[in-house]
Each structure stands twice: as structure tokens, then as C-alpha cells.
Amino acid sequence: MLQVSYIRDNREQVLERLAVKNFKQANLVDEVIQLDDTRRQTQAKLDNTSAEANSAAKQIGELMRSGKKDEAEAIKAKTGVWKEDIKKYSEELAAIEEELYQKLVLLPNLPHSSVPKGLTPEDNEVVLENGAVPALPANALPHWELAAKYKLIDFELGVKITGAGFPVYTNKGAKLQRALINFFIDEAEKAGYREVSVPLMVNEASGFGTGQLPDKEGQMYFVNEDNLYLIPTAEVPITNLYRDVILKADELPVKNCGHTPCFRREAGSYGAHVRGLNRLHQFDKVEIVQVVNPETSYQVLEQMSAHVQSLLQKLGLPYRVLRLCGGDMGFASALTYDMETWSAAQQRWLEVSSVSNFETFQSNRLKLRFRNAEGKTQLAHTLNGSALALPRIVATLLENNQTDQGIKIPEVLVPYTKFEWID
RNA sequence: GGUGAGGUGCCUGAGAGGCCGAAAGGAUCAGUUUGCUAAACUGACGUACGGGAAACUGUACCGAGGGUUCGAAUCCCUCCCUCACCGCCA
Numbered sequence: 001m002l003q004v005s006y007i008r009d010n011r012e013q014v015l016e017r018l019a020v021k022n023f024k025q026a027n028l029v030d031e032v033i034q035l036d037d038t039r040r041q042t043q044a045k046l047d048n049t050s051a052e053a054n055s056a057a058k059q060i061g062e063l064m065r066s067g068k069k070d071e072a073e074a075i076k077a078k079t080g081v082w083k084e085d086i087k088k089y090s091e092e093l094a095a096i097e098e099e100l101y102q103k104l105v106l107l108p109n110l111p112h113s114s115v116p117k118g119l120t121p122e123d124n125e126v127v128l129e130n131g132a133v134p135a136l137p138a139n140a141l142p143h144w145e146l147a148a149k150y151k152l153i154d155f156e157l158g159v160k161i162t163g164a165g166f167p168v169y170t171n172k173g174a175k176l177q178r179a180l181i182n183f184f185i186d187e188a189e190k191a192g193y194r195e196v197s198v199p200l201m202v203n204e205a206s207g208f209g210t211g212q213l214p215d216k217e218g219q220m221y222f223v224n225e226d227n228l229y230l231i232p233t234a235e236v237p238i239t240n241l242y243r244d245v246i247l248k249a250d251e252l253p254v255k256n257c258g259h260t261p262c263f264r265r266e267a268g269s270y271g272a273h274v275r276g277l278n279r280l281h282q283f284d285k286v287e288i289v290q291v292v293n294p295e296t297s298y299q300v301l302e303q304m305s306a307h308v309q310s311l312l313q314k315l316g317l318p319y320r321v322l323r324l325c326g327g328d329m330g331f332a333s334a335l336t337y338d339m340e341t342w343s344a345a346q347q348r349w350l351e352v353s354s355v356s357n358f359e360t361f362q363s364n365r366l367k368l369r370f371r372n373a374e375g376k377t378q379l380a381h382t383l384n385g386s387a388l389a390l391p392r393i394v395a396t397l398l399e400n401n402q403t404d405q406g407i408k409i410p411e412v413l414v415p416y417t418k419f420e421w422i423d
Numbered sequence: 424g425g426u427g428a429g430g431u432g433c434c435u436g437a438g439a440g441g442c443c444g445a446a447a448g449g450a451u452c453a454g455u456u457u458g459c460u461a462a463a464c465u466g467a468c469g470u471a472c473g474g475g476a477a478a479c480u481g482u483a484c485c486g487a488g489g490g491u492u493c494g495a496a497u498c499c500c501u502c503c504c505u506c507a508c509c510g511c512c513a
Binding site: 039040043044046047048050051053054056057058059060061062064065072073075076077078079080082083246248367375377 | 482
């Protein structure tokens with residue numbers, strides 16, 4: 001959620017930035033400013049009336065105590081008008097604030113100056129490519145066939161016990177999951193992140209804090225009986241640990257990481273592109289989350305991007321880094337890097353990570369602040385990234401590393417898998 | 424699921440219609456003292472939204488929302504949450 005004061009002070013820039021995100025309802029900006037004007041006027045009226053009523057009430061108290069009943073009654077007689085006005089103004093104020101809020105939440109975060117203009121994924125900017133694409137034999141198999149051949153994943157069994165998009169990992173497939181999770185967590189800890197293990201369900205306030213609600217309500221599984229949402233990403237619980245918190249300056253940066261399963265309804269996405277592990281309703285992911293001083297957040301974003309890249313390098317996967325264009329980036333993000341690995345058998349790039357700086361967009365909702373050098377409270381910046389999401393990593397690992405002898409496990413993973421080959 | 428207790432500031436905790444944005448203690452910060460540390464003493468110390476160049480000042484906030492009253496942390500209603508014990512259970 002953008003800050004009204006910022007919108008007021010930087011109207012032109014806000015409009016210009018929103019255009020980069022292809023935001024259509026630019027009129028909302030002026031409506032917000034207009035409403036905020038009205039809000040201020042109404043609050044002034046309410047405050048002044050309340051002040052009068054308060055001091056009158058105080059007087060009545062004093063007069064009563066000193067026995068001057070008649071004078072007290074005289075003042076009492078006048079309070080009716082104030083009372084009506086206060087009721088009227090506070091109802092007005094509540095209505096204005098509600099309307100202002102409803103418009104404010106429709107405004108997406110402002111993209112950073114480096115965000116390229118554009119509408120579709122084709123407009124994303126390729127920042128860099130790294131790693132050699134393996135030359136696979138003509139009979140190379142896609143991962144879902146490899147998974148069947150080596151009995152790593154049973155998709156049909158998942159359908160039986162739950163439904164499509166809920167695979168059952170078996171044998172070395174299951175062990176590979178565990179190995180990757182531990183590898184990713186260990187690497188994050190080496191990079192200075194504290195490991196947390198968090199609930200997989202969150203309440204409404206948490207869903208709201210990180211911006212999933214109300215925008216993406218339909219993408220989350222909801223437990224009606226208890227009013228809880230299954231998390232679509234560990235970002236939600238981990239970032240919400242700091243909801244309604246005022247940190248000391250020296251507590252920044254806060255660096256947390258955690259593994260969780262992620263649950264996504266992915267309503268409306270079917271077809272060839274979602275085959276196998278490409279798109280699931282439940283998958284495992286290690287997430288890295290930081291809360292930082294605004295002055296350092298873009299530096300930190302680069303560090304997080306470098307961390308994700310180091311994982312891909314260690315796994316020996318060819319990858320590229322995209323700077324998302326205005327049209328393709330998320331509602332809450334100011335700058336997003338996507339990391340994609342090249343799936344040699346499918347002959348396509350698969351998104352395996354997304355690293356974003358949200359600046360104050362989340363912290364404004366979370367009321368996540370820190371005390372700055374002047375001792376004033378200031379909104380912190382939040383960032384997060386996948387490091388990494390498992391399924392597509394597994395897909396490319398299987399596909400890219402297939403040989404006649406079987407599938408070769410990357411060296412860094414062998415201490416975790418305790419086997420070198422899937423055969 | 425049953426029964427009971429309770430939600431007050433960073434924490435503990437008092438307050439039971441006006442003198443309460445809220446005692447006291449702890450924590451924290453600054454200063455004095457001190458060879459260092461500790462201790463002691465002094466002072467500061469909630470958040471948000473308005474107004475003001477600033478000093479300062481108005482309003483709101485004692486789980487949330489309503490109500491009673493000239494006046495509510497305090498009384499009434501509804502809801503939410505937490506804790507304890509019992510039952511069930513990994």
C-alpha cells in the first residue's frame with residue numbers, strides 16, 4: 001500500500017511511475033489526494049468539536065465538585081449540539097477513510113527507475129545468462145518420463161489421494177527433495193540467514209499484511225471452519241513475524257530463511273505448460289526474507305540475487321536473470337528479478353526464483369518500522385526471494401543431467417543425497 | 424469438546440466513572456559519580472492523525488465493535504483472542 005503523504009508530495013512522479021506498470025486507473029491518484037483533503041478537513045472539524053466538548057465536560061466536573069450545580073446544568077444543556085456534531089463528523093470521517101482506503105489498495109507499488117517498460121514476459125530484460133546448455137541426445141526424455149522410468153515421482157498416485165498437482169515423491173525422488181531442502185537451508189545459513197520454521201496456515205491479518213489479501217484471495221486455499229489460509233509462500237508467515245513491530249536501527253538488517261511447502265490453487269491454468277512438475281498445487285520451497293534500512297535495500301536486492309545465482313551455479317544449472325518489465329511484475333513489487341533455468345529436454349526456460357524489493361509497500365501495511373538516526377519511526381523496506389523452489393529445479397536437474405547410465409547428481413548434493421546416480 | 428480466569432505502554436503490573444495517556448517497578452537511552460565493570464543518583468522514555476517554520480499544540484487509542492453518560496481503561500451488550508484445568512490425541 002502506498003503512503004498517502006508520498007502521493008501528495010510526488011503526484012507527477014507517481015503518475016509517471018504508474019504508467020510504467022501500465023496502470024490504467026491513473027485518475028485514482030487525484031481521487032486519493034482529493035479524499036485526503038476532505039479527510040483532513042473533516043478531522044479538523046471533529047477535533048475542534050471534540051476539544052470543545054472535552055473542556056466543557058471537564059468544567060462540569062469541576063462545578064459539580066464545588067457545588068455549583070446550576071452552572072453545571074447550564075453547560076450541560078449546550079452539550080447536545082456538540083454530541084450530534086461529533087457523531088456526524090466521526091461517521092463522515094470513517095466513511096471517507098474507508099473510501100480512501102478502498103482506492104488506495106487499488107494502487108500497485110511504484111516500479112523502480114530501472115524497471116523496463118513493457119506489457120508481457122517478452123518485454124522482460126535479460127540481465128545475464130550463465131552456464132553451458134548441455135547437448136542432450138536425440139532420445140532425451142522430459143522429466144515426467146524420467147520420473148516414471150526411475151520411479152521418482154508418482155503423479156497418478158497423487159491424483160488418487162488428493163488430485164492433480166499433488167505429486168507423490170518416492171524412493172530417490174523423495175530423498176532428492178530432502179537433499180535439496182537441506183542444501184538450500186545450509187547455503188542460506190552460510191549467507192547469514194537465521195532459520196525459522198513457521199506455521200503453514202495464517203490468519204486473515206497476515207494474508208493482508210504481505211498483500212495476498214485482498215488481491216489474490218482466490219489463489220489461496222482457505223480453511224472455512226477456522227478462517228485460516230494455507231500459505232502460498234513462506235514469505236507470508238516469515239514477513240508477518242514483524243507485523244506491528246518497531247525495530248531498533250541496529251537490529252537491521254533482519255535476515256530469515258525457512259523451508260515450507262507452498263499451496264496454490266492456480267485456478268485456471270491447465271494444459272501442456274503445466275505438465276509434470278511445471279506447475280503444482282503443492283510444492284516445497286526455501287525462502288529468504290530480509291527487513292532492511294531503506295538506504296541499503298537495492299544493494300541487498302543484488303546480494304539476494306547473487307545468492308540465488310550461486311545456488312544455481314553450484315548445482316551446475318544453466319540459468320538467466322530477468323529484470324521484469326512493468327507489465328509482468330507483481331502488484332506489490334518495486335523491482336523483481338526472476339531466475340530461470342534452461343530445461344534442455346523441454347527446450348524452454350523455467351522460472352525457479354523470484355527476488356523482489358517491496359520497499360515500503362508491505363511494511364506500510366504491516367506497520368513494520370524502525371527507529372532511524374533521528375529517533376523517529378520510519379517504515380523499513382522488505383525483500384524476499386525463493387532460494388529456491390524445488391519442482392522446476394528437480395525438473396531441470398533430471399532432464400539436463402540424464403545420461404545413458406542414469407541421472408548424475410551434482411557433486412554439491414551428493415553429501416545430502418548420499419548417492420551419486422539415479423539409475 | 425467441557426469448566427474457569429483474563430486481555431492496560433517494550434515487559435511486569437496498579438487503576439473500579441471526572442484529578443488517567445494512564446501509578447509503581449523493571450528494561451532502554453542520556454548525564455553525574457567511578458581506575459574498568461558493577462552499583463548508586465538525576466533526567467528522558469508510547470503510537471497515529473491534524474495544526475504550526477519551530478517551540479509547541481489539538482484529537483484518538485487501555486483486545487475489536489457498539490451502547491449508557493455532560494464525561495468511560497473503569498458500567499452494559501456483541502464479537503475476537505490468550506491462559507489454566509479436565510477430556511481426547513501426535
